[in-house]
Amino acid sequence: MSRKKAVRGKAATSSPSAGSPAGKGTGKSARGSPGIVQMNGVVHPSRPSISNSSEFYDIAFKVMLVGDSGVGKTCLLVRFKDGAFLAGSFISTVGIDFRNKVLNIDGVKVKLQIWDTAGQERFRSVTHAYYRDAHALLLLYDVTNKSSFDNIQAWLTEIHEYAQQDVVLMLLGNKADATHDRVVKREDGERLAKEFGVPFMETSARSGLNVELAFTAVAKELKHRSMKDPNEKFKLHEYVNKEMKGTGCCRS
Numbered sequence: 001m002s003r004k005k006a007v008r009g010k011a012a013t014s015s016p017s018a019g020s021p022a023g024k025g026t027g028k029s030a031r032g033s034p035g036i037v038q039m040n041g042v043v044h045p046s047r048p049s050i051s052n053s054s055e056f057y058d059i060a061f062k063v064m065l066v067g068d069s070g071v072g073k074t075c076l077l078v079r080f081k082d083g084a085f086l087a088g089s090f091i092s093t094v095g096i097d098f099r100n101k102v103l104n105i106d107g108v109k110v111k112l113q114i115w116d117t118a119g120q121e122r123f124r125s126v127t128h129a130y131y132r133d134a135h136a137l138l139l140l141y142d143v144t145n146k147s148s149f150d151n152i153q154a155w156l157t158e159i160h161e162y163a164q165q166d167v168v169l170m171l172l173g174n175k176a177d178a179t180h181d182r183v184v185k186r187e188d189g190e191r192l193a194k195e196f197g198v199p200f201m202e203t204s205a206r207s208g209l210n211v212e213l214a215f216t217a218v219a220k221e222l223k224h225r226s227m228k229d230p231n232e233k234f235k236l237h238e239y240v241n242k243e244m245k246g247t248g249c250c251r252s
C-alpha cells in the first residue's frame, strides 16, 4: 500500500517557487513540491521511485509552524524530527525551511512535510506565500514571553486572511519547562484557545512534553478527513484533551 515520495531534505528558500509547497515554476508537478501532486486537498506521491524505505508513505500533508521569533518553532521541529534539543545560542530562521517525517497512524503511513517559518517581521511576506498550501498550522507562543502571547490574535487574523478556510489549526504554548520564567499561565492559553475554538496544549521542545502528541494529533485529523471512513470517529479536541500531558498540579 505504501508508496514513496521524492521530496526530501532541507531547503532554505526565499520564495515559493523554489522547492516550495506551492511549487510553481519547478515544472515537476502541477501543484506541490517536486514529485507531489495534490488531489482534493491531499498530497499524494506522484509515482513510486527508488529510495530508502523511510520515505514510503500513503498520504502526505503540509504542516506549517508559525508564531513570533524566538517562541521555539525550529526547536520544536528538531525535537520532533530528531528527538534532540537545540541548546546554545539562538539562531533565528531565515526565510523558510522544511523537514519531512512519516508517522504510522493506525496502519496508514502519513507523511508530514513540516515547514518552519521565520517569525521575524521582515520575512512575513515570504510566510504569507506559503499559507494557502498548508493543510495544518501549529501556532506557537512562548509561555515566558507575554508579547508572543499577546500577538496570537494578530497571527490568527493573518491566518484567516491567507490560509485555507478549513486548515487544521492548533495553539501551542511552548517552553512549558521554564517554570521560573513563566509569565503566561496555562489557563490563559486555554481561555484564548477556547475563545477561538482551537485545540490547545502546552509543549516543551527542551523536555519533549507533548511534542509528539501535537504532530500526531494533526496527522490523525488530516488522515481522518482525507479517508472519510464512516466507521472511524475522530475528534481532534477530544483526542488532544485525553492525551495531553500537563505541567501543572492536576495533570501528569
Ligand SMILES: Nc1nc2c(ncn2[C@@H]2O[C@H](COP(=O)(O)OP(=O)(O)OP(=O)(O)O)[C@@H](O)[C@H]2O)c(=O)[nH]1
Binding pocket: 067, 068, 069, 070, 071, 072, 073, 074, 075, 076, 086, 087, 088, 089, 090, 091, 092, 093, 094, 117, 118, 119, 120, 174, 175, 176, 177, 178, 203, 204, 205, 206, 207
Ligand atoms: N527552555 C526552553 N527553551 C526553548 C524551548 N524551545 C526553544 N527554546 C529556546 O528558545 C530560543 C529560540 O528557539 P527557536 O526554535 O530558534 O525559535 P524560533 O521560533 O524558530 O525563532 P525564529 O526562527 O526567529 O522564528 C532558543 O534559544 C532555544 O534554545 C523550550 O521548549 N524550552
Ligand SMILES: [Mg+2]
Binding pocket: 073, 074, 075, 091, 092, 093, 116, 117, 118, 119
Ligand atoms: Mg526558527
